[in-house]
Amino acid sequence: MIDTTGPDDLTPQERDTALAAEYVLGVLPPDEWQAARLRSQTDGAFAALVRDWEAQFSALDAGFAPVEPPEAAFTQIENRLFGAPPARRRGLGFVLAGWRGWAMGGVLAAGVALAVMLVPAGPDPLIARLEADQITFEAVYDGEALQIARLGPPAGAGRDYELWAIGDDGVPRSLGLLRGAESRLNAAVLGAGITLAVSLEPEGGSPGDGPTGPVLAAAVLAARS
């Protein structure tokens, strides 16, 4: 990294050692801090320096005095991570069946394995796996877009797979069609607690506001590695 403040007779190794400490301490100006963060994620040697300083400076942690959190804080954390309270979560059919009298329960009950694990990742995109009887969708969410790989047959002539997101209001919102073995959908508003569902629709997607065809697999979006 170029030091625009001028030569300061440090060796490159010294400069990195100091930079790693400066990064951990948080003294760097914003652009240098961003660069150091990126480096800590991509440069193994630098990351090791950072971890070393973190371990050392943690000796100072006793200097932080504890502060009691508000009562409801943990409940809110759980809701964000694990979705709506049990009455809601128990039945995905319950959530979806209310949609314009469109009956979901039977389809979901028929031997479909539900396993979507999706992590809205920070710097590290993580893999998610949605499995049904005949087909699997693997999704990766990086905070901006969903990358989805289909393992299994295409939707077939005159049909499309469509991906839906269902939030607290119970209203399915289309994220787009899954065509081809790989899809990339912009999805800036996903987060833990949202239900993802894949339905089988006429070609071009559902003609209505919500799913019209059977839902192949669905589950609550939850953080998981």
Next chain:
Amino acid sequence: MSNAEISAEPPMDEVGALLTRVADKDRAAFTSLYSATAPKLLGVLVRILQNRAEAEDALQDVFIKTWQRAPQFAAQRGSGMGWMVAVTRNHALDRLRARPESRGFHQASDRSGQDPLDTVADGRVSAESTLIAHGEARRVLTCLEELESERAQAVRGAYLAGLSYKELAERHGVALNTMRTWLRRGLLALRECIER
């Protein structure tokens, strides 16, 4: 010695053990982890962000990150509480940088009238006790003693209050580049002492 910070803080290996279970998606462990660590972590956030409401909001983010990233702790080991404080500090620093303007120069004195460096002295004593209690050899505390006191204060102030170079320079009444050079030399001296 009884020290509020020590008694409020569970042994480091207990937090580490809970984190390892959280890495396996053990929700009961996650609940226990919250009980054991939330006050400490909120303390970190309040100290750095200096805004109670924002700190409480950030606390939720921290625990969500903890749930997501616990496997990373399990992979690397080390102190559980140390890892969580590091996640928390980094998150607080993220938030500071996301603010439309950087923090004002007058920080802790605006709130409690207490200069962050005053608390550091207590922190130093209890940290040593923590080390003795857990048998870890972290030389940094001894080495900070060796460092000239103003530099040691700058290091502690930066770590505990999240002071930037800009703030440190203003606090010490020197130019920004002067502070950078001065602190970097101090950090290198610290590292050299640690590795002795």
